[in-house]
Amino acid sequence: MTFFPSSSVFFQVVINGILLGCMYGIAAIGLSLIFGTMRIIFLAQGAVMILAAYCIYWLVTLTPIDPLFGFLLILPVFLGFGWLMYKGFFQRVAKAGENPSLLLAFGLMVLLQQLMSMIWTADVRAVKTTYAMSSIPLGDINISISRLIVAVVALIATGLVFLFLKKTMLGKAVRGASEDMGTAALLGISPIRVSAATFAIGIALAGVAGVATCITYPFDPYFGFLFSLKALIAVAFGGLGSVGGALLGGIILGLLESLSAYLISPGWADAVAYAAFLLILILRPEGLLGRRTIEKA
């Protein structure tokens, strides 16, 4: 270990990277699902995350409820929120093609940012938990409890989405429609229904990622855009259309950031992440784990 003073420091950096990456991963799964059926990068993903973070901020400030229950609360609320958002805005706009949907997502992001700064001001907020500072010692290294919670939630969320896509008829329809919407429609699968379902799930995952954010980081209304970008990079790493790939892409990104922050300097973490993003797009546009699209006979 030439670069690390000891192997325990190395493991500490790696574990922090994995835990950070899990958070990117949850957001990336949502982004990848929405891209699958709607063919747009949902730019407002980060703003939706921060909205969930503020909801938890209120919950914790106004009630004695622990932010952990926020996961259970946010999931159904944001599922409904996502469904309404699709029905109210995107369903109509989607008919006009992908670019109007992309613009709508951008507008939605700005709207949410402004609304949040009106309601909660642009000040940086943090959700205080009793376990914010505690960690589990594991030999020489410490694992932050809040980050561990985030990792566990990320794995559960990934598992649930995976089960939905593999085991339910609607989930299989979502996968089929992501591959070929036109053929799915010929089989009786309503494009509106699968799009609404994936959108709702994508928004719910953004909500879950938001809860995860607020127990690990301070945030302000504009913090989310950075997260949208990070989720996009994670998707590019993992390759579109794979749930496991999106989570793994997030973890790779987290590792990259955490290692470069330690080895170079914290200021370089983002630069390294974006540079890797560019390299991936140039050298392996289908993602590290993505399949090359095979021409069908």
Add this chain to the structure above:
Amino acid sequence: MAKHLLEIENVDIFYGDAQAIWDVSFHVDKKKIIALVGANGAGKSTLLQAISSVVHPTKGEIRFDGKSLVNLKPEDVVTLGISHVPEGRRLFSQLTVLENLELGAYPANTRPYLKESLERAFDLFPVLKDRIHQHAGTLSGGEQQMLAIARALMARPVLLMFDEPSLGLSPIFVSRLFETIQTLNEDGMTILLVEQNVHQTLEIADYAYVLQTGTLKMEGQPEKLLSDSAFQHAFLGMIG
């Protein structure tokens, strides 16, 4: 009760400003094999897409069992009993054989029969049963065509439409494909077959319509068409 199972009346279809179909009328009767033949770009696929409501005619009427299809969505047409095997098979290549078949039975009115329909599909194409958990993209061309047909049958159609099913298949598979179509027809299925493979199509068809650059040029029983010199000249490469 309608006179014909499927009626297409004076249909015009545009892609943007370009007119693809000019005043075409034809009909399909129950339990028949009806062929639409013609060169590439004649508008055969467009007509199938209009029946499936993927494209909508600007003029004319399309009725199935007396019910107009013109203002429906593709996902509603299949629930009425029309299945469409699209050109190029269009399987979900990253889904397994079983998942492709399951999605074939997606409509609420066919889902309760999923198990029964699966058994029937495997009776018809036993090889699919051996490949049940394989990704559809890993199948051979012939197997993919079987899966595409089996998937369309999962919706328990009354009318089965094929768009260029023999395209890209080896001669042995093409013969088997036409045998399969005949078997399905003998079991009571109405077939609307779009093909460029005129010879083999006319061997099994009860009646054929000939399209040329978006208009209906000829129609008739296969024997009649095969003896028509204009038809021979245009499609069979004979100088009449």
